[in-house]
Amino acid sequence: MTIFIPTPLRPYAAGHDAIDVDAATVAQALEALTGSHPDLRKHLFTPEGKVRAFVNLYLNDEDVRYLPAKEATAVSTADTLSIIPSIAGGD
């Protein structure tokens, strides 16, 4: 599958905007990604190993948080995983 890397994380992914990984689940895909680019880990996960609250993961058009199997959801080579930090604010 292909993982799309957002602008702020590209410096920690050798400048790539997309990275192909071999994986059977979303969790395996993230493991493969951070295995090849270890500097990404602290930006994606808390010290306890949970995905940071402001990091959104979309499997194609689906929010992984709301998938029944969440990060254990099966993936195929045609799938895409978008990493999208949240954007919000106000005065």
Next chain:
Amino acid sequence: MGILHLTRAVYLALRAHGQQTYPNECCGVLLGRSTAAGWKVEAVVPAGNTRTDSAHNRYQISPLELVKIERDARRQGLGIAGFYHSHPDHPARWSTTDLAEAHWLGCSYVITAVAKGQATVTNSFLLAGVNEEDKRFEPETILVDGEQAKDLSS
């Protein structure tokens, strides 16, 4: 101080968006190309404000909308350079909420003050730092088609 390069069309569009949504906040995405001289923004994509509970002083872009914007940008060879929003009847400076909820390190956050429905000052702040713990906003100079933005508000 860093420089954010906008086209005149982008500059006018993001300010007009703030006037359209007044007295609520507008928000949107800046698309461009990263160059040695900084981001050169070529397009602006207005987004919906999902904070309908407090739209006059809060904004949030749906992550799915952002996924789709990013996907379309990628097809055009563009990347997300930053974001913009408005501060209705409030100065064009970042707030503690803006900083707390900013997570796109290295990207620009453009804020337009809209006073009584009219866009006034537009400022840009780079989200600097290497992680959540040391992130900070640094003011940027906005150049519109290579000129200082202050004379191009009409």
